[in-house]
Amino acid sequence: MPTETRHALITGAALGIGAAVARRLADDGWVLLLLDRNGEALEALADECRSRGATATTLYAELGPGEQWIPPLKAALDTLGHLDLLVNNAGVADENDPDDVAAWQRVLAINLDAPFRLGAICLPYLPDGSRIVNIASVLARAGKIRNTAYCASKHGLMGYTKALALDLALRSITVNAILPGWVDTPMLQRELGAQAAAVGAPVAQVLRNARRQIPLKRFVQVEEVANLVHYLASPVAAGITAQGIVVDGGYTCGM
Numbered sequence: 001m002p003t004e005t006r007h008a009l010i011t012g013a014a015l016g017i018g019a020a021v022a023r024r025l026a027d028d029g030w031v032l033l034l035l036d037r038n039g040e041a042l043e044a045l046a047d048e049c050r051s052r053g054a055t056a057t058t059l060y061a062e063l064g065p066g067e068q069w070i071p072p073l074k075a076a077l078d079t080l081g082h083l084d085l086l087v088n089n090a091g092v093a094d095e096n097d098p099d100d101v102a103a104w105q106r107v108l109a110i111n112l113d114a115p116f117r118l119g120a121i122c123l124p125y126l127p128d129g130s131r132i133v134n135i136a137s138v139l140a141r142a143g144k145i146r147n148t149a150y151c152a153s154k155h156g157l158m159g160y161t162k163a164l165a166l167d168l169a170l171r172s173i174t175v176n177a178i179l180p181g182w183v184d185t186p187m188l189q190r191e192l193g194a195q196a197a198a199v200g201a202p203v204a205q206v207l208r209n210a211r212r213q214i215p216l217k218r219f220v221q222v223e224e225v226a227n228l229v230h231y232l233a234s235p236v237a238a239g240i241t242a243q244g245i246v247v248d249g250g251y252t253c254g255m
C-alpha cells in the first residue's frame with residue numbers, strides 16, 4: 001500500500017458485511033472511518049474495533065437523496081488526511097412493484113448514487129495505488145422477481161466499477177466489486193423472514209430451503225466477504241482491477 005498507516009472508509013459499517021470488514025481491518029491495525037445510519041450499533045462496533053487495536057472514528061449519516069451527509073464526511077476526511085481504501089458497502093434490498101417509482105428512487109439513491117457520490121468525494125484523498133471495493137451482489141448479473149430496483153442498482157454498480165477502474169488505472173488505483181450470494185446477515189434474516197411471513201411458513205423452514213439451493217449447503221459467512229475485501233486491499237492484489245468477484249457458495253454456477 002502507498003502509505004505506512006493505512007486508512008479506510010467503510011459505509012454501512014455497523015452491522016453485517018460492513019462490520020465484518022471493519023473487524024478484519026481492525027485486526028491489522030488500520031485507521032478506520034466508519035459510516036452508518038444506525039448510531040447505536042455503529043458506536044458498539046467502533047468500540048470493538050478499538051479493542052482489536054484499530055483507531056476508529058464514527059460518522060453517523062444517512063446516505064441517500066439528501067446532501068446533509070456530505071459536509072460531515074468531508075470534514076472527517078480532512079481530519080484523516082488520506083484514504084487507502086474506500087468500501088462502498090451500505091445498501092438496501094427493498095422489494096418493489098414494477099411501477100413503484102418511490103421505491104426505485106430510494107433504492108437507486110442508496111445503492112448506486114451514494115457510491116458514485118462517495119467515489120467523487122473521496123477521490124482527492126485517494127493516493128496513487130489506493131483501492132476502491134464496491135459491494136454489489138450476484139444480482140449484478142441476474143434478475144429476481146419484485147426486485148427491479150435492487151437488480152438495476154447492482155447492475156449499475158458493476159458498470160460503475162468497471163468504468164471507474166479505467167478512469168483511475170493510470171494512477172494505479174484499483175476498483176473492484178464483490179458479488180455475494182446469500183450472506184448470513186441481518187439483511188438475509190429480514191428478507192427470508194418476510195418470505196416466510198408471506199407464505200405462512202416457519203422461518204426455520206425457509207432458511208433450510210434457501211440453504212439447500214446452494215451447492216455448498218450453507219450461507220456465505222460475513223468473514224468470507226471481509227477476507228476478500230482485505231485481499232483486494234492488500235499489496236498482492238495490485239494487479240486486479242475492474243473485476244466482479246463472486247462469493248456465493250456456488251449458487252450462480254451456470255448463470
Ligand SMILES: NC(=O)c1ccc[n+]([C@@H]2O[C@H](COP(=O)([O-])OP(=O)(O)OC[C@H]3O[C@@H](n4cnc5c(N)ncnc54)[C@H](O)[C@@H]3O)[C@@H](O)[C@H]2O)c1
Pocket residue numbers: 011012013014015016017018035036037038061062063064089090091092093110135136137138179180181182183184185186187188
Ligand atoms: N446479505 C446478503 O445476502 C447480501 C447479498 C448480496 C449483496 N449484499 C450487499 O452487501 C451489502 C451489505 O449487506 P448486509 O447484508 O450486510 O446488510 P445489513 O442490512 O445486514 O447491514 C447493512 C448496514 O448498512 C447500513 N445502511 C443501510 N442503508 C444505509 C444508508 N442509507 N445510510 C447509512 N447506512 C446504511 C445499515 O444500518 C446496516 O448497518 C449491501 O450493499 C447488500 O446489498 C448482501
